[in-house]
Amino acid sequence: MTGLVLESVSVGGLHDVSLEVPGGQVVCLSGVSGTGKSRLLRAVADLEPHGGSISLNGAGQRDMLAHQWRSRVIMVPADSQWWFDEVGAHFALNADTRLPAALGFSPEVMTWSVSRLSSGERQRLALWRALALEPQALLLDEPTANLDDETTKAVEAWLLEEIRQRQIAALWVAHNPAQIQRVASAHYRIHGARLEPVHGSD
């Protein structure tokens, strides 16, 4: 089985969550806040104790060391953290020369001080920081929450392009129905303790 597979995963108030995210596709998760969307992503990243089993391209989460799993299945949290003074210090080698134009940064951004970044800039750079590590699966927690409409669409298009090209399995927490419509090949909504597939245009 290729892609990211969750089998009867339980974490917090959620039970029996099963879903498949094939490589190169986006599966969206929605639900009112406090229902445990972020917690589910954290469980998939193995940052939270959880039940059930999770695998990526046939390899089980528990069959590899946790940091190996997390270097393949990278989560981008809603509020990204920056711990060095300079932006560039957070990136893998050579990430600055490959900085995608769609993000709207000049290469000098790598020499900027982190305190100078706006929340929208941090969010876009956090996405690039994760993608530059060449993950096989991405867990995105509201990746465009701090962006204006125009930037949101540009970032969305760039993310989709990368996801398709590199065959990344992406689990994407989103609120905006229009965005879900644009990016998702499948959509699940959290309802009580369960995950329910959403069909059609609702």
Next chain:
Amino acid sequence: MEVIDLAWWKLGLAALLTLALAVAGYLTRLGITRSLLIAAARTVIQLALIGLVLEALFASSAFYWIALLALIMLLVAGREVVARQSRRLRGWWAFGIGTGAMFVSSFTVTVLALTVVIGPEPWYAPQYAIPLLGMLLGNTMTGVSLALDRLNESVWRQRAVIENRLMLGQTWQLALEDIRREAMRSGMMPSINAMAAAGIVSLPGMMTGQILAGSPPALAVKYQILVMLIITASTGFGALMAVSWGGRRLFDERERLRLDRLMKP
């Protein structure tokens, strides 16, 4: 040269000074009076008692009595390390890690200093062993508790950063790197500062005591250098072990940050 004996009533004069400070603190509402008086009373009582114990110990010189006193000193130091951390590990971990680190470093350094460097006969002669262990244990206790307190507090404050680093596939050691460095520095600072200022700004207590007791300054200086070097080694190794064991305990076998293992202050 004979040491001038100190009569107990003369100590009363010194106590009056502390009492005057307490009264001044009370009148100006500085809020230090209570803790000052309790600490002063503890000093007098504890030192008077240890004086009696040492008198008895020096008279008997039996190994098992010395070992028993060393064990009690270690356990009290372990309790003190726990008390000095505002966020500490749940269960026996806080006590176990602090006491274990102090035991391994202080006792090893003490035994090494006694057998290899000083060489009294027998090696555990209480006149040497107990004061040496006391100084090492006291300083190591400060270092270990500062390092652990800093470690737990920083991890608590920077949990989002640590988790974000884990999300990017970093090992727990790498995600904790900066915090470990800070915790080590915080534990080692008092020893490093003391060594840097020794002899210029301050005359260390042990050397002063030895000179007052009639030793030639050259000998007192040699002992003081020995003591400062081994204090730093003992503090450093103690803090090193405490920080690495404590850091390990904050993550589980899946390298998850486990803040539920820390108690609320």
